Amino acid sequence: MKRIAVLTSGGDAPGMNAAIRAIVRTGLDKGWEMFGVHNGYAGLISGEIMPLGARDVGGIIQKGGTMLGSARCREFETEEGRRKALTQMEQQGIGGLIVIGGNGSQTGAYELSRMGFPVVGVASTIDNDLYGSDITIGVQTAMDVALEAIDRLKVTASSHHRAFLLEVMGRKCGYLALMAGIAGGAEAIMIPEQKTDPEVVAADLRAAYDNGKAHAIIVVAEGAQNNADGMAQYFQIHRERLGFELRVTKLGHVQRGGSPGSFDRILGTQLGAAATESLEKGNKGVLMGMIKGEITATPLDVVVENKKDLDLRLLELAKVLAK
Ligand SMILES: Nc1ncnc2c1ncn2[C@@H]1O[C@H](COP(=O)(O)OP(=O)(O)O)[C@@H](O)[C@H]1O
Ligand SMILES: O=P(O)(O)OC[C@H]1O[C@](O)(COP(=O)(O)O)[C@@H](O)[C@@H]1O
Numbered sequence: 001m002k003r004i005a006v007l008t009s010g011g012d013a014p015g016m017n018a019a020i021r022a023i024v025r026t027g028l029d030k031g032w033e034m035f036g037v038h039n040g041y042a043g044l045i046s047g048e049i050m051p052l053g054a055r056d057v058g059g060i061i062q063k064g065g066t067m068l069g070s071a072r073c074r075e076f077e078t079e080e081g082r083r084k085a086l087t088q089m090e091q092q093g094i095g096g097l098i099v100i101g102g103n104g105s106q107t108g109a110y111e112l113s114r115m116g117f118p119v120v121g122v123a124s125t126i127d128n129d130l131y132g133s134d135i136t137i138g139v140q141t142a143m144d145v146a147l148e149a150i151d152r153l154k155v156t157a158s159s160h161h162r163a164f165l166l167e168v169m170g171r172k173c174g175y176l177a178l179m180a181g182i183a184g185g186a187e188a189i190m191i192p193e194q195k196t197d198p199e200v201v202a203a204d205l206r207a208a209y210d211n212g213k214a215h216a217i218i219v220v221a222e223g224a225q226n227n228a229d230g231m232a233q234y235f236q237i238h239r240e241r242l243g244f245e246l247r248v249t250k251l252g253h254v255q256r257g258g259s260p261g262s263f264d265r266i267l268g269t270q271l272g273a274a275a276t277e278s279l280e281k282g283n284k285g286v287l288m289g290m291i292k293g294e295i296t297a298t299p300l301d302v303v304v305e306n307k308k309d310l311d312l313r314l315l316e317l318a319k320v321l322a323k
């Protein structure tokens, strides 16, 4: 009988639990023994590997976060760390590993598979910066949280004729900021993929008021060249000349903690089920993601060697729509 383990790694993402549940239950259905590793690669190194039955993954599909716990683990980035992890799995008779996580986690999965261990990845990060999946588990829910914040800010902004800036997460990727900005009808969007002069943003806000708008909202990605802190400082220094104040909200981890929406529950379920299917067929060293609406396996070497592009035409569209 096969013994298969699953772990969640990196930043938690809403929908990870749906993936864990699907992996455990489809694995049990294949007659395998299923195990959960606590706290990502850190738990793999220290041997926190527990058996999981069908009831252990009950009542989690609607919950954000990850029932297994997650971690960022520097030790796993070393060959020595990965060897310790392999020894732990060997001692418990684990014959395959499913890694639910983002770009860092899948790089770790690739390194482990290069050492000869059967690994399959499941694409999960709110940043949507992982090659091999058009959309990753957690993005949709995190975007809805950001969108709700924009909608609420718009209400108060309109009442006070104030300019507001909302910073959203995403590391070096502007996907969340761009999409939430479009869905929320932002007057300006600032992302790492395109340099934006704060003077141009100030002109956009002024134009919004001149065009009769009662509010002006900027959505900025945390990784943008001028993020919330940079913009707040700029507007403070040039307050007299620019002629208006900027109120700043950093959404931070609030974005990650949402209860998964239907899309993330279904994506998590589909990718989780596809991961056990892939292991069963002997198709290992791959990432399960969604490409053009299809569940697709992409080799991990291709995943780690490529960068996912953002469609910058959407940024141009957002500018037109903000008029
Ligand atoms: N180059 C690497 N080699 C091996 N493991 C890595 C590598 N990069 C990241 N990891 C592992 O993956 C973990 C999660 O990566 P991180 O980038 O923090 O999150 P995410 O997977 O969500 O992008 C890291 O803490 C580390 O243990
Ligand atoms: O939770 P931490 O360790 O403060 O990290 C914050 C980072 O994690 C994220 O929420 C998710 O990133 P990862 O998917 O790469 O883990 C980023 O958007 C953010 O920059």
Ligand SMILES: [Mg+2]
Pocket (backbone or CB within 6 Å): 010, 102, 103, 104, 125, 127, 129, 171
């Ligand atoms: Mg990442």
